[in-house]
Amino acid sequence: MLFIFEGLYGRGAERVSLSLVSQLDREQFEPRIWILRSHDELPGEVPADVQPCVALGPGQRIRHRPWGAARDLLREAARADVIVATVELLPTYLAYVAGLLTGRPVVGWVRNSLDRVFRELHQPALHRWLGRLIYPRLPRLVFVSHGLKNTLSRMFPLREERLSVIHNPLDLGRVRALAAEPLPEWAAFMTRRPTVLGVGRLTTQKGFDLLIEAHAALRARGLEHDLLILGEGEQEQLQDLARRLGVEGSVHLPGYTANPYPFMRYAAVFALSSRYEGFANVITEAMACGAPVVAADCPSGPAEILEGGRHGLLVPVDDGAALAQALGQVLEDGGLRERLREAGLRRAQDFAPERVVPAWEAVLRGAARQPGRGGRRTGRGRVRI
Known part of the structure; x- marks a missing residue:
């Protein structure tokens, strides 16, 4: 073959x-x-x-x-x-x-x-x-x-x-072994402050502009947290957006990392803000690492992976306000966060x-x-x- x-x-x-x-x-x-x-x-x-x-x-x-x-x-x-x-x-x-x-x-x-x-x-x-x-x-x-x-x-x-x-x-054994590696020193803030995590190429498709806007809305509401986006691409545009919204100090754009899984393990919530996907492997990887998931219900993949919202929260695509509301709900509700974490861990087994x-x-x-x-x-x- x-x-x-x-x-x-x-x-x-x-x-x-x-x-x-x-x-x-x-x-x-x-x-x-x-x-x-x-x-x-x-x-x-x-x-x-x-x-x-x-x-x-x-x-x-x-x-x-x-x-x-x-x-x-x-x-x-x-x-x-x-x-x-x-x-x-x-x-x-x-x-x-x-x-x-x-x-x-x-x-x-x-x-x-x-x-x-x-x-x-x-x-x-x-x-x-x-x-x-x-x-x-x-x-x-x-x-x-x-x-x-x-x-x-x-x-x-x-x-x-x-x-x-x-x-x-999804090679669960490999993902979990890599997730057990320590965070780099620069990411130590994840152990001290709740952090929303996004992972993917920095392109319009991935909707990280929406994620930064949702982050800014939550910060303006008084919900203290950081936003970390791992990936390379249109980094300057996203940094400019964070500056315009006044959240450049809490938005981290370090670029590409070969091992995103320790970040998933420490994330308070994993966010998929994409405008479209094929499958969104990153959702299954985040669930396998124990991260609660909030995802845009974009075509195609997130709703299938989360089975219509049974294993994570789904929000309308291209809707920053709905994304902010769902992220805030998970950040503020420890019980919901734990339920989503456990549901995601179970669902990840289906992709073994x-x-x-x-x-x-x-x-x-x-x-x-x-x-x-x-x-x-x-x-x-x-x-x-």
Whole structure:
């Protein structure tokens, strides 16, 4: 089985893909990894028994090595029984072409709301055309949420029997081991003052402007607390907003951190303020660390994870006032905070690999058995996918 990545950029998509690769039953599957670009912010997360094939060296672009990259991809694809595109756009385009040229079935992994993604690209017409060409022709599509499945089904003519919804797996043991690490010294304020935590790329999608506005509203009401946002991106814009609202002293924007889990363990409440998501892995991670969750009911994922509000508070999307009200409720009510913490810990168990990975293994076995697609076994009796 061949998993196609653009690069190991440290995003949730790459982390979840590598987690799945590591969890696959080695008695049944022999996974391989092909990476277009050498960029790697996930050192040590590639399984030790998998040697990635990297097409482009540091600083190289496709134009520097077009035929070599294509040769590497087709060679790896020909050795596999199934090709998995780990995310939308370029990895899916490459997987589709590789499958077409080698006769191998392709599984597309849909993690983002493509209608939103297409709207934000510089060449939306081209990507919409490619999406309409490719997605209806893929033998299998796996969606990380029912909301994404419904969205793509409205956009393109998809065959229902080819579609599956499998929530992202969460390696609970790894998350909790990392959560046990100490906070850095600069974050010691989390042990002294209640802190609202947000984690994600600093982009309009994540709605951190709304979170800062909600924080300012609560501070103006006299509710003392800090706001910590971990991530990189539009940092200056958010700092300017905090200054304009007079809360620059209580808003912390330290940038990207490789291990956000100790911060989740100490957070009084975890806030997801996104305007849209694909699944929102960060909610399951926060719950696994014991953080009560307040989340915007955005498309898609938060309502599915929280089961309509059973395991955390849901607020209307793009509504800073409602977000402030819910955050204030959790900060001020210790009993509610504890109930949400316990509910989140229980719900996080539903995303453990032993509950999620078998569904993926069934999809991969089914794809490998498709008529005319080989389903070849190695000498050790494993499907090469």
